[in-house]
Amino acid sequence: MVRLLIADDEKYERESIISILSWEFGDKLEVLEARNGREAIEIAEQTRPDIVITDIKMPGINGLVAIEEIKRSLPNTYFIILTAYDYFDFAVEAVKNNVKEYILKPFGRPELIEKIRKAVACVDKEKAKRKSEIENAEKLNNLISVMENELSYYILNNTFEAIDEQMYKNYLNLTFENTCSMVIELECRDTELFNNQIKSKVGEYIKGYINLKYRAIGTYKSIKELVYFIEAPVDHSDEDKKITIVKLAVDIRKEVQRIFDISINIGIGRCYSGLAAMHTSYKEAATSLEKRCDNNIIHIENIKDNANENNHNIDSSKSVLFKDIEKYIVDNMVEELDLDTVAARFNLSCYYFSRTFKEIIGYNFSDYINILRINKAKELLRDNSISIKEICFSVGYNDPNYFSKVFKKYEGRSPTEFRK
Template structure:
């Protein structure tokens, strides 16, 4: 049943109009009354009327002002002006607030019935129109995941040639300007390791949906993770005011990895392709991203295609550390000089780790701080130190923890936080792994 609000300060006129409406539309309209403009505004906020009959001349807030307020929150309300004044005086203001009809006093019963009937038909038509629009949107939203999967399938399998994909781009609101592929694999550890096949599928779908929702908070993207082992996303970042798209992608993957570990207790690896400016070429970014995941390592979890060109990286590390070294000279005596530079660089890395031992020392962030790729950094770090990055960090933290515990000035919990662990139980577990004794017993 529709709602009609009758705002009239003259009780006699209000009663007449109310009686006529109830007598002729009792099965269609529920009638509400207001004695002035203020009451009309307040009542409209709670009942949200479909039709308003408003007297123009009322004490306090007049009818025009009241309709302005009501229309601001209810733009589709059907408004009828009720007045004894010449309508022309209010025509301009009435047009601004989308008034549909007017009744001049003294009014005839038939005129009220006619105007209200027109209002009911108008509201009914608008309701049907909105219902149809909502149904159409629902159909589109139901269809969008299908279109998304189809388009990403075409890209993954390099089958765009000969396909009219304009409809896909239009419906998905994508143009693939400044776009790249991110391919993610779930590592077989933590909660994922002990799950059965069906549980793993469920975990993968939840993670896939979460990643897509997370990316879409800032960028446009389409994803495909239902029928493939890896989770693939094509990410469009054309509105970013930067040329450093590589680091944008690495930062996004880094944040995703952290959030997924926190929410699902699952570890992921991500491969990132280069930026391209058309849907036709994005398949190359996909190939690059999948190529990145071939470089399998427990310590390298985020890999950009530019980071696996070893010749480029070697040149980069040389230039980064000794501007006076000429690359051509290095090639003549390559092993000796490069090893010298590696040792010098990773002495700086070790100092950096000690100075920042209280912080979250992620491999990707430390590598980025020294301008190196994670793949090169991880490989060379182990070559220079004889251990992988995570073990080295833990060993440093445990060595510092031993010193603090021996001093006796801090309890175990305080030491735990001082050396960069957030969980005292995990700290105890790591401490015992390296020292064969718990930190509590070590302190004693």
């Protein structure tokens, strides 16, 4: 069914048009009416008509202004101008501005029917075109999904001899420059049926989350784990790339826990360039996951820390390292700091970092950061010209209420009470 809106301040004209169209088109047309330009705009916003027939001269907002307003939100609407001979010049101008047709008053029945029939045919053609475009887009998306799985299969099995690499790169919009693999394991629970049902949902969610920031492909249909290949920013150093991907893994783990209430473990390989090198990154990510020990997230370069950490004692070299870490935290206190990202920056496993940090510094990681921030806040609170909200943001907190809660936890009183 095609929806048509008639806008004319003369009731007789509206009724005449409705009568003719109802007789000729019957249920093929849903006809709405407006008494002026303002009503036409409001009704169009609510009902989204396919065709609008409007008089030019109406009280208040005239037909040309109404057309301009309606086109802002409904650019594909088919517009027909109704006008008396005196306003013919306006109608010609409207046609120049992409109004499809005009009808001179008084109009004859055959002319009206002919113009509406032409409009309906045009609308039907556009609808068919849009439907075809949507169907083609769906087919392309399905094709891309198949190609992602195919290429991932070739990478995992290291078989590139018979494939057209450039075709895959073009369709998937990937260069495989500075690209690493991420292998994700869902911590199993309940039944195998549950895991099969949820795996695809989690896999799709993670893929969408990664694609918000980076270009990537993934597969999770033919193997136990979820496997992704992610292009890191090309302008980053190797160390920054590693930190960026580890931070992404931290965010993914938090989001999956929040959305699905499922814990995941993540292994990460190094960044390489070239499609053939992706298998190496995948093997590294899988090895990282296999040897992760107590870590939920681990990069291949951190595995050696796990192997040797039991042999570490508090010595001068370790103390120097953690003094550097302490300085980094102090210098970046106002930034968003989390244990996984800081550990990755210094090439340490999260488990080793967490345990040794408390051993050397005397506090666990989160307590130490809070203590630093609260001590800095206490200094600033002595200056009454700075608001508590400003102090909250300047020491690294994003929520004044949370800042007050943390402050009271460590100081036994709120920032306001401390200032008094």
